[in-house]
Amino acid sequence: MEWFSIFYNVAIEAFFKVGVFVSISLLLIGLVDYKFNGIIIKLLEKDKKNQVYFSALLGLIPGCGGAILIVPMYILGKLSFGSLVASFITTMGDAAFVLIVGNIEAYLKVLVISGVTGVISGLIVDYLKIGEKISVNKEKKLKSENNLYNEESGHKKHNHIAHKKGDLIDKVLHRKKTLKYIYILTHKVWYKIFWILVLASFPFALEHLLHGHTHEEGVTLEFYKISGFLGTLFCLLYTIISRKGVEGSDFDKTESKLNSILETLIHTAEEVAFLVSWVFIAFLGYELLLNYIGGEEVLKLFLNNKGFLVVIMAILIGLIPGCGPQILLAAIYISGGIPFSALVANAICNDGDALFPLLALSKKSALLVTIYNIIPAVLVGGIIYLLEN
Template sequence: MASEIVDIFVFSVRDSYLQVSAFVAVTVLLFSYIQYRTRGKLTAKLGDNSRIQPLVGALLGLTPGCGGAIVMMPLYIRGTVSFGTVVATLIATAGDSAFVILALAPEAALYSYGITFVTAVVFGYAVDRFGLGVGRVDRAVSQLSEPMTDGGASVSVIGRSSNPAHAYEGPSPGHSHDTGPDRSSPILTPLSHALHAVWWLAAAAGFVIGILYLLRGAPDIPLVFEGSFDGAFTVVGLTGTTLSVYLYLVGRHYIGEGEIGRARESFASLYGTFQHAAMETSFVTVWVLAAYLLYEYPVALFSLDIAAVAAAAGVLAPIGGALLGVIPGCGPQIVLASAYAQGGIPFSALTANAISQDGDALFPLLAIDKKAAIVASIYTTVPALVVGVGLHLLWGPLFGFGVLAG
């Protein structure tokens, strides 16, 4: 048992980086670079044009991986975008499971994510325009636990189309300054900058290895240290997560440019842009690792078969897919996507899961505003159940639809 516990930990440390973080790093860097080149004009325009916010949120959420959706959450915390935009973004988010489906079942991905995108846009605008009971849900969730902030003030969405997001004025948790390092050390300062550079080498290598891994069908990779793909997978994964933990716990104090859960207006330099993307990704990596462990340990301890549960007969299949999507992170969703590619679950369950899942984008919101995260999860699960069950009743289970032969 002790050996199994250690193995799960090591495998989670390795896999979390290559299955999630490397893709997050690229997408967050892309958005940050756009911010750098436009000097923050993109965020400013988005804040000034509330009518397009849910549409933009859905487009960002639609990008494979979670990076596009992750960058939207801090904008809500700041009051730049509406709660409907958060809902649209999270509904459209297919997380890292999108890479699996795009590689193994591209036709299914086209239809599933097309349906997801339309659902995201419609539901996002409906929340902003009509409220859809957000105020009641917000108050109900308030009875469960006190949020770290004011909970998003989502009650104000009802009956009006203006920006309902709250203005979060408090400091970012775990980060007490706005820009630049808050500590200096003749050893840790240069070391942190050096490890930051190594981190990006690991991220670049991890991105390539991660794509190759998904193109191979996301197989089980043994934990080996040798001159092979499996060896590179192991070394890069362990290195990337280890460096991410260091940057999150120690390095950010000596580098700066990593306001946790906050979006920057712009960046003073290209190097600062890379620093910010690395710090934000490191923050997500720590959360993803925690989610992997919380998922893997119960599965091993109780011998749970998540894919079998999601593949329940009849209309329970899309319901199971939608409920599985409530779990934050991409690990369970990757399992479900792989099960679909192997003919284990129907198309209705895949689409319901794509709508319901929030991927890693929910972690920044959970860290800063738990109540808003819970309310948002509720408002992504409801349309998932409706659309998933509707697809199942209209067209049946459709096992293996769009899966590539081979």
């Protein structure tokens, strides 16, 4: 019964502490991106002199979209390797949203630190002409007719961002949807239920936030508990279904959001479900760990004894492609499980989902950009660690 109680309470906390507010903030950012579609991209293409700065700025946008859009421009020779490094250092992926709603002060600090680090690193890389000899295989043989989206697959044609129809990016990063009925479920039904649930829960989440996380016994408390629990379960189920039953690259999802408000609603719901699922796993694992070892004081003593090793472990987690592990680490930071130095080091070296399209197009570039992210992560993480101690 104790285990179920932990599971139940963590599910409620994950949805109301993260899910509801992240949904609103992610949607607002998505709508801003849609409204100003392509403006920064055009600046990047025209202003060669300041590409590193604009690339770093794109990376700083919460989520993975900004850094993902850098990838095709780099592959097609429109951006320098230093610009790629800058955007990958500054991006935190979806972990940014966890910090925004969980600890906005920490998020702003990370934003400044990673922004400065990204710009300096990008400028140094370009000054030393690192990466100029990397050859990207643009003659990769691909059967584009099997990979491109079409009307019959349920995806309407849209304007391409940072590339043209039929080029290398189009062939590699635009994949046909599979499992048609699941695609219909996620694109016709799921997102509507999700946004209804978020809008219905928002007043209770706001009340929960403003009144010291206390509720009077009654209908409000019961709705708060039940909707939070069901919200997290819904997110877990949808994440499993969408990740297994619907194909599609991260680049395509980002591009489709920039072309359609409807796609923004659909994919924002998908992203939040994925994020809530990982936050739930992080919160649950953290609570179970505390229950097993005997409380937070024991954990803090353990971390103090491990010293700089915690920062190194955060960097190693940052090397794992994708947003999931990084979301987990950010959630653990909010819970008090790791120091700020570890969070910053992870933020600098993690590339979120932006690494996936780069891996698909140029494995050598992906390897090198990862290496050049590790160096500033160790240096900056180490300096902050020394200041903490």
